[in-house]
Amino acid sequence: MYFRQMIGKYGEDLACNYLKDNNYIIIDRNFYCRQGEIDIIAKDLTKNELVFFEVKTRSNFRYGNPADGVNKNKKSHLYRACEYYLYKNNIHRLSIRIDVIEVFLKPNCYDINHIKQIF
């Protein structure tokens, strides 16, 4: 595994731990399809919504904030991948939310920024 991929994977693990601590149940991780990829699929127990997460991890700010990496193109891939997931699993009657989780890696610690409802 390349170093860049390792950073991404580590960020997703951190995000999962964060979600578990905040009353979410993780349903699926790294769902791939032709339309795109969904990093984490979880259920928000407080609001009873199905939430799709895009996790963006960065260890420096040389190229902007992590969330800047989720551009129009990425958003459309995410949206269509979510549609495909719902279609494949026959989910019709659930409230859907799409979130972005930013993970900043710093020496010996990390910051998590949860951006809710990007659509």
Place this chain on the structure above:
Amino acid sequence: MLSMVKSIALHGLQGYLVNIQVDVSSGMPSFEIVGLPDISIKESKERVKTAIRNSGVEFLSRKIVVNLAPANTRKEGSIFDLPIALGILIANGDIDSSFLDDILDQTVFIGELALDGSIEAVKGILPICIEAKNLGIKKIILPKANAKEASVISDLDVIPVSNLNEVIDYLNTDIIIEKEKSLNFLSNFKPKYDFDFSEVKGQENVKRALEIAAAGAHNCLLIGSPGSGKTMLARRLPSILPDLTFEEALEVTKIHSISGLLSEENPLICTRPFRSPHHTITETSLVGGGRIPKPRRN
């Protein structure tokens, strides 16, 4: 859930009822407006979303479909911001009271939303109010800045509002908003003219001709040598024109209303309009123009 809110759109000087149907359901989050909206209505999406959020109400991610019925006429302007926002809130269950259905059935909502949730003035309130009265609607909720203009119409409860939270509380029957007093502007109105007919000395023949022309709405041609007072007399003609009747005043004010030329101190135009176009003016320029014909400004 589905909700229906009433509003009125304008087609020229004529208003017509628009039913704003909002459906909020689960599914992939999206926000669509259908029913031939133009760009200014399409853009109201963002204003509505942000205004709701900034009013302290949670805007959940849902599949939202807004329909502006009748769906076959093109609608324009920002007057549907308020009814769309309320439709979403009602469909979402944020507004709920036992009288809600009765209120919605007899109320028309008009207003443009700012990003902070405050409600801003719109054009064309007078023709909208006239149409509301003709349709037998009892109540109209509109921006505070437009309340004076609407209060000219009798038999219509005008509820002035200044922000979205106020409307939410009003519909939840948490607060009561005083309705705007209807005023009769014609009775205490004395027009002021810069040039008055009484200032003219002599010229008895011309004065008689102008008086007849003014009283009977006739044409009048002034011929004379330079400096004899043709322009001076013509300028003073407006001051002897007959007073506007209430119906005429409404008709004149309607045009001012859709052009957005009414001020709050002067909500009803009571002076007879008088134009002095140059004799070389083209027909097109005289009547105004544009893709949607509009009166010329001055």
